[in-house]
Amino acid sequence: MSKIKAENVNVYYGSKQALFDVSIDIAEKEVTALIGPSGCGKSTFLRCLNRMNDVIEICRVEGSIKMDNLELNSRKLDVVRLRESVGMVFQKPNPFPKTIYENVAYGPTIHGIAQSKEEMDQIVETSLKKAALWNEVKDRLDEIGTGLSGGQQQRLCIARAISVSPEVILMDEPCSALDPIATAQIEELIDDLKKEVTIVIVTHSMSQAARVSQKTGFFHLGKLIEFGPTDKIFKNPDNQQTQDYITGRFG
Amino acid sequence: MSEKPHIVKSYEEQLQLLKNTIVKMGTGVEKQLENTIQSLVKKDISLAEKSIKDDELTDKYEINIEEQVVNLIALRQPMAIDLRETVVALKVSSDLERIGDLSKNISKRLTKIGTDLPNDITKNFEIAGLKASKQVNAVLNSYLHRAKDTAENVWNSDEEIDQMTNSNMEAAVKHLEKNKNDIQKVTQLLFMLKNIERIGDHATNIAEQVYFLITGDYLEGDRPKG
Numbered sequence A: 001m002s003k004i005k006a007e008n009v010n011v012y013y014g015s016k017q018a019l020f021d022v023s024i025d026i027a028e029k030e031v032t033a034l035i036g037p038s039g040c041g042k043s044t045f046l047r048c049l050n051r052m053n054d055v056i057e058i059c060r061v062e063g064s065i066k067m068d069n070l071e072l073n074s075r076k077l078d079v080v081r082l083r084e085s086v087g088m089v090f091q092k093p094n095p096f097p098k099t100i101y102e103n104v105a106y107g108p109t110i111h112g113i114a115q116s117k118e119e120m121d122q123i124v125e126t127s128l129k130k131a132a133l134w135n136e137v138k139d140r141l142d143e144i145g146t147g148l149s150g151g152q153q154q155r156l157c158i159a160r161a162i163s164v165s166p167e168v169i170l171m172d173e174p175c176s177a178l179d180p181i182a183t184a185q186i187e188e189l190i191d192d193l194k195k196e197v198t199i200v201i202v203t204h205s206m207s208q209a210a211r212v213s214q215k216t217g218f219f220h221l222g223k224l225i226e227f228g229p230t231d232k233i234f235k236n237p238d239n240q241q242t243q244d245y246i247t248g249r250f251g
Numbered sequence B: 001m002s003e004k005p006h007i008v009k010s011y012e013e014q015l016q017l018l019k020n021t022i023v024k025m026g027t028g029v030e031k032q033l034e035n036t037i038q039s040l041v042k043k044d045i046s047l048a049e050k051s052i053k054d055d056e057l058t059d060k061y062e063i064n065i066e067e068q069v070v071n072l073i074a075l076r077q078p079m080a081i082d083l084r085e086t087v088v089a090l091k092v093s094s095d096l097e098r099i100g101d102l103s104k105n106i107s108k109r110l111t112k113i114g115t116d117l118p119n120d121i122t123k124n125f126e127i128a129g130l131k132a133s134k135q136v137n138a139v140l141n142s143y144l145h146r147a148k149d150t151a152e153n154v155w156n157s158d159e160e161i162d163q164m165t166n167s168n169m170e171a172a173v174k175h176l177e178k179n180k181n182d183i184q185k186v187t188q189l190l191f192m193l194k195n196i197e198r199i200g201d202h203a204t205n206i207a208e209q210v211y212f213l214i215t216g217d218y219l220e221g222d223r224p225k226g
């Protein structure tokens, strides 16, 4: 089933067009990977899905992006609510300079999700458990989040993202600064999360895209060149440009 | 699809080396088979002995290709066409090794029974053997030139060898009924005829691999069976 349906999305930074007529169907409770050379528009597209492009003054988004039939690109949309249901994890782990507990409790607090201290404790614990971080931090919840290792910080950011029970999580190169073990932990987490959440991940690692996703989209120069089942894309893509890119023949 | 070279030259070179090794191994196996058949045609046992000896090199090639493939998978993580290239090389090398082995086996039997053999049977063997040689040659060409049609032709022609083998074996049994004294020689010849058929089967396997390499699809339909 389709969770997000983008149709003819065009994005401009000032007069420079960054995305050209991108149409894509993102399936619910699946992992969709977006790949492509640097500057092809992956992050730009990802930001369309939670209206993060709004914060870039010169950025203009055209076209339709529907999530469960709700038009995300509408002026009337409640962007705060949207970001509650569409969470985001970035390339560089960016915990707040606050305690581990506060990092996770932040979202539920501003969205008024927890009614009591007990309920909040529960949300923090569950989120950290889902992010496979609980065992490592349960005795130091009042320590500062930025004091964790890179891989732990990234899992903290994921815990923060899932604390508000989002329907969609966007990840922009979430493992690029992590070692293979931390990467495997995040990938295991992604596998686990997709039972409940729709995930869109941008990655420069072909093997990561192949490992974690069910669908893969290849972007090039602002266009979605090919989109299909991940095994098809990596075994026998239809498009020559896709094949050149994934086999290292580009340029 | 005709491919651009890889950005990383050493990767390009490794894949090229793998292809070249398959072609070299294939050329050697073709020669082994040819020597085996010519040994009978020319009644020259030294050719059979050469075929037996050359099988050592064929085995070495197989090991070398396996090493190359494992290295490529471990160190390069090939994708798409490169992955097919790598996996297909492994499978093709093992079929080539079997063809080499079967040629050697025929040659060994020949060295045992000598070249003074019932003419009617050796004539049949020769025709089937040449047909199998042609198949091996064609399928190696299809690999070298990425020729899908040639691979399909090989796949479709295997039935002929199968049918030939059946009638050749029947003829050999008939010969035996009339010439009971030939039992030693004819028994060996029966195995030799069967080996030719199996060589044809391995050429067909390779044709399937070449087709997969080129298209990413599997050859459709029932495998022709005689």
Ligand SMILES: Nc1ncnc2c1ncn2[C@@H]1O[C@H](COP(=O)(O)OP(=O)(O)OP(=O)(O)O)[C@@H](O)[C@H]1O
Binding pocket: A013, A018, A036, A037, A038, A039, A040, A041, A042, A043, A044, A045, A056
């Ligand atoms: N804030 C911005 N202002 C102006 N142009 C931008 C801005 N952000 C992105 N762009 C331009 O839009 C295009 C797409 O950029 P984007 O960041 O989406 O690419 P990307 O595929 O995520 O690349 P990378 O893999 O390097 O992260 C690029 O040409 C880029 O220069």
Ligand SMILES: [Mg+2]
Binding pocket: A042, A043, A044, A172
């Ligand atoms: Mg980016």
